[in-house]
Amino acid sequence: MGQRDDRRLARKKQEMRRQKRRKKRRRRIVFLVAEILILCILSVIAYGMFKLDKLNVNPLKNLTNNGISQDGYMNVAIFGDDRRPEDTGNARSDCIIIASINNDTKEVKLVSVYRDTLLNTEDDTYDKANSAYAVGGAEAAVNMLNRNLDLNIQDYVSVNFLAVADVVDLLGGIDLDLTDEEVVHMNNYCVETSEITGKKYKKIEPEVAGTYHLNGVQAVSYSRIRYTEGGDFQRTSRQRLVIEKIAEKAKKADLSTINKIIDAVFPEITTSFTSGEIVKMSAGLLQYSIGDNEGFPMDNETPDSIPGYQGSYVVPKGLEENVIKLHKFLFPDEDYTPTDTVKEISDHIKDVTGIYPDDSEDSTEDNGE
Structure with a gap:
């Protein structure tokens, strides 16, 4: 029994170390997304506000929150989805910021x-966070965030990730190092991605490891790969790498190229902001600065299974405790006490999963990242 317990403890520690590394990788994408958004906004100012009519404006009409005001702050939800042209409903949000x-x-x-x-x-429905967007669109997703996190989000921006194919092509492609396994899976995904985007690609043959110059179809297909070691977490890492490469080339692009990117990407953006609100915010753009970033839930666990649920879930080690940390991070001067709604949701998740806050040394180290 002693050896079995030692092996179990070793596996648990190894998994916790992997989760720490995953958190670090997932957080890096946030700054890169922000860089690209700022580049686009700066370019809009340079070329004139007439570009704003290319955005799809969809106001939020039935927002709810837990009676939270958060005076002095403006909170905005950013969603990334992978909607296909033939999709009639809402796609699941691939990214929630x-x-x-x-x-x-x-x-x-x-x-x-x-x-x-x-x-x-x-x-009374409990599911993955990204399912709210699929069921009820941006409004349902914003309400989900407000309800679970005691926030007062009033606006959102949603971007179709397939627009990345246009951006990569306009930048002249990107260079990536691929394993032979990734080449095989990317070629397979390219068939569907080409059909969805209406863009062409050239299959990589022979399917061996190497550094390849990828066009838009190939870059998006690469970012969709999940059937390798690391699964969906590694897929997130690939998406981050693609965005890194795009950011590198976008910083060196001339204004004419950036203008073409705006023409291609803005129609794929839906937002609740009106043109007037965007103009007002853009006027003080140079005063804004990107501060710290964080992943939520800060303390979490990915159990092998949850009774009554299928698939892999990220479970907060106490939603209430995580929300307290979230508010301390976002609003350091706020005198915050969780609402009854957050407490009830937190208790339900604990009861369903059997996962509770962990005050162990390992958990303390994880919080400090």
Whole structure:
């Protein structure tokens, strides 16, 4: 029994170390997304506000929160989805980011909500965080964030990730190092991606490891790979790498190229902001600064299974405790006490999963990242 317990403890510690590394990789994407958004906004100013009519404006009409005001801050939800042209409903949000802007200091803090987090998505339904967007669109997703996290988000921006194919092509492609396994899977994904985007590609043959110059179809297909070691976490890492390469080339692009990117990407953006609101925010753009970023839930666990649920979930080690840490991170001067709604949701998740806050030494180290 002693050896078996030692092996079990060793496996647990190894998994915790892997989770720490995953958190670090997932957080890096936030700054890179922000860089690209800022590049686009700066270019809009350079070319004139007439570009704003290319955006799809969809106001939020029935927002709810837990009676939270958060005066002095503007909170915005950013969603990334992979909607196909033939899709009639809402796609699941592949990326969920909360941008909190301090109206006085102009500092922007960013929080990435892990899409597989078990939360209360609507009424008495508990599911992955990204399912709220699929069921009820941006409005349902914003309400989900407000309800579970005691936030007062009033606006959102949603971007179709397939627009990445256009950006990569306009930048002249990107160079990536691929394993032979990734080449095989990328070639397979390229068939569907080409059909969805209407863009062509050239199959890589022979399917061997190497450095390849990828076009838009290939870059998006590469970022969709999940059937390798690391699964969906490694898929997130690939998406980050693609965005890194795009950011590198976008910084060196001339204004004419950036203008073409805006023409291609803005029609793929839907937002609740009106043109007037965007113009007002853009006027003080140079005053804004990107501050710290964080992943949510800060303390979490990915159990092998949850009774009554299928698939892999990220479970908060106490939602209430995680929300307290979230508010301390976003609103350091706020005198915050969790609402009864958050406490009830937190208790339900604990009861269903059997996962509770962990005050062990390992957990303390994890919080400090």
